[in-house]
Amino acid sequence: MRRLLAVSAVTAVAVAAAGCGGGGPRSSGGEKLSDGKIVLGVLNDQSGVYAELSGVNSVKAVEMAIADFKAKYGDKAVTQNITVETADHQNKPEVANTKAAEMYDRKAVDIILDVPTSSAALKVADVAKEKKKLYFNIGAATTDLTGKACNKDTFHYAYDTYMLANGTGTTATKQGAKNWYIVYPNYAFGQDMEKSFSKAISNAGGTVVAREATPFPNNTGDYSAALLKATTLDPKPDTLGTMQAGADLVNLVKQYNEFKLRDQGIGLSVGLMFITDIHSLTPDALAGTTFTDAWYWNYDETNRAFADRFFAETGTRPSFAHAANYSAALQYLEAVQAAGTDDADTIVKALEGKEVEDLFLRHGKIRAEDHRVIHDAYLARVKSSAEVKEPWDYEEIVETIPAEKAFNTPSPDCQMPKS
Numbered sequence: 217m218r219r220l221l222a223v224s225a226v227t228a229v230a231v232a233a234a235g236c237g238g239g240g241p242r243s244s245g246g247e248k249l250s251d252g253k254i255v256l257g258v259l260n261d262q263s264g265v266y267a268e269l270s271g272v273n274s275v276k277a278v279e280m281a282i283a284d285f286k287a288k289y290g291d292k293a294v295t296q297n298i299t300v301e302t303a304d305h306q307n308k309p310e311v312a313n314t315k316a317a318e319m320y321d322r323k324a325v326d327i328i329l330d331v332p333t334s335s336a337a338l339k340v341a342d343v344a345k346e347k348k349k350l351y352f353n354i355g356a357a358t359t360d361l362t363g364k365a366c367n368k369d370t371f372h373y374a375y376d377t378y379m380l381a382n383g384t385g386t387t388a389t390k391q392g393a394k395n396w397y398i399v400y401p402n403y404a405f406g407q408d409m410e411k412s413f414s415k416a417i418s419n420a421g422g423t424v425v426a427r428e429a430t431p432f433p434n435n436t437g438d439y440s441a442a443l444l445k446a447t448t449l450d451p452k453p454d455t456l457g458t459m460q461a462g463a464d465l466v467n468l469v470k471q472y473n474e475f476k477l478r479d480q481g482i483g484l485s486v487g488l489m490f491i492t493d494i495h496s497l498t499p500d501a502l503a504g505t506t507f508t509d510a511w512y513w514n515y516d517e518t519n520r521a522f523a524d525r526f527f528a529e530t531g532t533r534p535s536f537a538h539a540a541n542y543s544a545a546l547q548y549l550e551a552v553q554a555a556g557t558d559d560a561d562t563i564v565k566a567l568e569g570k571e572v573e574d575l576f577l578r579h580g581k582i583r584a585e586d587h588r589v590i591h592d593a594y595l596a597r598v599k600s601s602a603e604v605k606e607p608w609d610y611e612e613i614v615e616t617i618p619a620e621k622a623f624n625t626p627s628p629d630c631q632m633p634k635s
Contacts, residue, residue, distance in 0.1 A: 248557040250326065253297035256282070256545055257325035259315055259340065260355060262304035265433060265463035266332045269490040270355050270537040273530050274330050275302050277538045280525065281545035285553075294553050301325050305336050307433060312336035316343040316351075326558050327352060327548050329541055334358035334404035344369040350560050352544040355537055357488065358408045359627070362586040366630035368564060371587040374540040374576075375510040377405070377412040378624040380487055383508030383595050383617055385416035385457070388485045391506075393455035396424045397482070399442045399468070400459035401432035409459040409487050417457075425453050430460070437467040443475055446482050459487040466496045473501055490535040494598060494610045503600040510593055511536035511576050512611050518575050533608040536576075543576035579619045585626040593622035 258275045261267050282298045301323045305312040312331065319325040320343065328344065331337045332355025344351035345367040353361055354373045357380065361372045389396075396417055400406035406429070414424050426449050428442045446456055456477060460468050465486065472484060489507045513523035513533045522542070526534045534542075551566045552558050568584035572591075580591040595615040604610060 248559075249295055249552075250558055251324055252295065253299065253324075254295055254549070254552060254558055255323065255325045256298070256300050256548070257316075257319040257323070257328040258300060258302045258330050258541070259305055259312065259319065259328050260302075260330040261307050261332055262302075264307050266307065266355065266461065267463075268492040268496070269462050269535045270330055270332055270541070272302075273526075273532065273534070273538055274354070274541040275300060276529050277526065277534065277542040278329060278545040280529065281542045281549065285546060285549045289553065294556060298549070305331065305333070307333045307336060309333075309335040309339045313339040313343060316340045317347070320344075320347045320349045326350065326560075329544055330354045330537070332356055332537070334360075334408065337361060338365055338404060341365055341367060341370045348560055350548070350563060352548065354540045354544060356405065358404050359412070359624070360404070360408070362588040363627040363629040366586050366627075366632055368587075368633045369560060371544075371567070371582065371589060373544050373589045374536060375488075375508075375593070376588075376623070377408045379510070379593055379622050380409065380508050381412035381416040382622065382624070383593060384485060384487060384506065385413040386420045387595055387615075388455065388506060389417050389420035389422035393483065393485060394422045395451055395453045396422060396455045396457050396485075397446050397449060397453035398424055398427045398457045398459065399439070400427070400429060400487075401434070401461075401464060402429035403432045405461075406430075406432065406459050413457055413459070413487060425449055425451055432464070434464055434467070437464075439468045439471050440475075443468070443471055443477065446477060447480060453482055455483045455485050457485045457487060461488045462490070462493065463496075465489065465493050469497055469501055490537065491533060491608065491610060492535050495532075495608060498601070499599055499604055499610050500601045502598040505598045506614070507596055507598075508593055508617070509536060509596045509611065509613075510591075511539045512594060512596065512613060513539070514609060514611070515594070515613060522575050539576045543574050546574065547572065581619065583626060584632075586630040586632060588623055588626070590619040590623045592619050593617040 260270050262271045303315040327350040329352050331340050334356040337356030351370045357377045359376050400410045486507045551563050555562050567582050570582045572580035578592040582589050594613045596611045
């Protein structure tokens with residue numbers, strides 16, 4: 217385990233908070249805050265396929281960020297009145313749209329965080345633009361958020377389909393995966409993943425021999441037709457690229473193993489995987505699989521200190537979505553502290569171009585051009601059970617992908633208004 221920062225749990229919090237950028241007003245009054253308070257909203261899946269990878273534990277991560285912010289500033293904090301509102305969008309765009317509007321209008325939410333499911337995330341971005349309120353996307357991966365759907369009030373944290381394809385698709389192809397069969401969920405995220413992976417595979421010298429769209433949500437959990445199709449294709453694929461996530465990925469991998477496709481010469485490449493997925497499947501179900509991760513709890517002492525605190529609160533190790541929600545909440549609070557106001561335009565201007573170093577964002581930068589938050593990413597390998605030294609010790613980080621290479625350059629499709 218890397219020991220970049222050998223610090224205790226308490227010191228790790230202080231280092232992370234300091235990395236967010238202190239300074240600025242230290243008033244304990246709320247005279248420059250709307251309603252004299254700050255309200256953070258967490259909108260995500262709390263009952264469906266993405267509940268484990270984010271869900272209610274992301275709410276807990278945001279609450280931890282609030283506690284750390286208050287501990288850092290004490291009575292010099294811009295306010296002590298910081299609360300969290302949360303809602304379940306059920307992975308439905310129309311529900312996300314309604315809940316986001318309700319959060320902004322009726323619950324006085326200053327910023328919405330998380331929002332997995334790309335189709336839902338795009339709806340929330342539209343609402344944020346309309347209401348002129350901030351939105352930090354964590355859980356969705358579509359690059360449209362920093363492309364044709366970009367707007368002044370939306371920031372894209374954590375990861376996107378380019379990062380995943382650039383890491384996994386390119387690397388796996390160069391390592392010998394030449395003929396791919398891509399299976400993807402038929403909605404915005406899956407469609408974007410299919411396009412991003414196909415491009416990365418082609419650029420690396422590989423070929424996509426076939427593609428299969430599967431229902432989303434997949435209420436039956438049955439992927440047999442899509443999986444068995446792999447053995448009938450001509451040319452035969454040497455790699456099955458699955459673009460599912462969360463519980464859908466768990467179901468697909470279980471069936472992949474049941475049909476013994478690996479024994480038939482069809483390897484597995486996973487487009488998006490969270491530590492919670494590996495825990496559900498067990499390491500041996502995925503042993504040797506390489507994938508791109510945005511953050512790993514056991515990467516170094518800083519991450520582990522946060523993960524130990526998180527485990528004490530939740531009984532589970534944090535996924536990268538949990539860590540990113542913590543970081544995003546703290547970044548927002550630090551920006552409000554420095555500005556002395558929660559005015560959205562002021563905060564946007566303060567964030568644009570900011571360089572950040574915290575427990576999630578290594579070599580982080582908030583790009584002004586498209587509001588993509590870039591940071592180091594990691595090529596990881598799933599350990600076998602024999603290599604696992606403790607519970608949740610499932611990943612070996614084999615390569616760090618520098619921030620500037622991990623994410624694409626700003627898209628010409630993004631016409632970002634000037635602050």
